[in-house]
Amino acid sequence: MAQLKHGDVKGKILTVNGLIEPHDLGKTICHEHLFIDFRVVYQDPPLKKDYKKSLEKVSLGNLGWIRNYWNSNKDNLILNSYEDTLYELNDFKEYGDSIVELTSIGSIRLKNHAERLKSLSSATNLNIILGSGFYVDNSLPEFFKNKNVKDISDIIISDFFNPVNKISSGVIGEIGCSYPLTENEKKSLKASAIAQQKTGASIIIHPGRNENSPFEIIEY
Ligand SMILES: [Zn+2]
Known part of the structure; x- marks a missing residue:
């Protein structure tokens, strides 16, 4: 199957089931986690x-x-219940058409996360857009630490241009930030900004839980 190119996705919405036109989005919720392993915040x-x-x-x-x-x-x-999520999405269908699913790469994703979203999208006819990029430092996959900004941005960018039979991400996020930012999170932010320029995709940033965090991120 042919690889997607930048020209293919420009001006379109890239869902887990392929490209759609912006006017097909309809009512959209922009920050959702249909599945998540959120034990990174356990205390x-x-x-x-x-x-x-x-x-x-x-x-x-x-x-x-x-x-x-x-x-x-x-x-x-x-x-992590597929059945519960399917039930809730069928309920959601009465009010909306599209969901942006921001469970980014790392320990917060379930196994087969993207495949589950694709299956739910097919079962409900809802548009689901998956987020790429990386969440907060303590959820990062092992390989992240040994890679530089270019490596990380290449991973995010490649996520957008999968062959048409493979699931692609459609936005960058949520990009997880702590307060103060860790070195890994700075690398993640920089890589996400590069990926945004190369893909034209929207970027969604989760600030740290401190009122100064958004300013730290913008200034960085
Ligand atoms: Zn979130």
């Missing part, structure tokens, strides 16, 4: 006696506690 419960609650499955019995300590229960941080 032990503040009280030692609650430790075993961190390992329990989410249930009516522990829901009150989990709502107070949402990131101290591992099961609560994983969104």
Whole structure:
């Protein structure tokens, strides 16, 4: 199958099921995670006696506690049910047409993440646009650390120009940032900016959890 070229994707929307025209997007939600392994934000419960609650499955019995300590229960941080997502997308179809799925490369993605999105898009006829690029430092894949800015930007760019029978990303993001930015995150930001220039794709940045973070990112 032929490789996509820049001219093929220019002015179009690149979904997990191929190219569409911008006017086919319809109502679009721009930042969604249909699946995610969000254990990168896990923190032990503040009280030692609650430790075993961190390992329990989410249930009516522990829901009150989990709502107070949402990131101290591992099961609560994983969104991986294909059936539940399909059910919710069929509900969403009454109100919208397209979803931008920003679970970027690294430990937050499930195995077969892109394939699952493609299958959901086919099953529901919704447009799903997958995000490329890298999330926060502690979710980065092992190979990231040994690569330079050019290597990283090449990985992001190549994600947009897969052969037409392979799934491509359609936006860059979410690019994860901590506050203050780590060296890896600076590399990721720089590579994303280069990839944006080369692909023309939109870029979505997740600032660190601090009011100064957006300014640090812009100034960097
Ligand atoms: Zn997000």
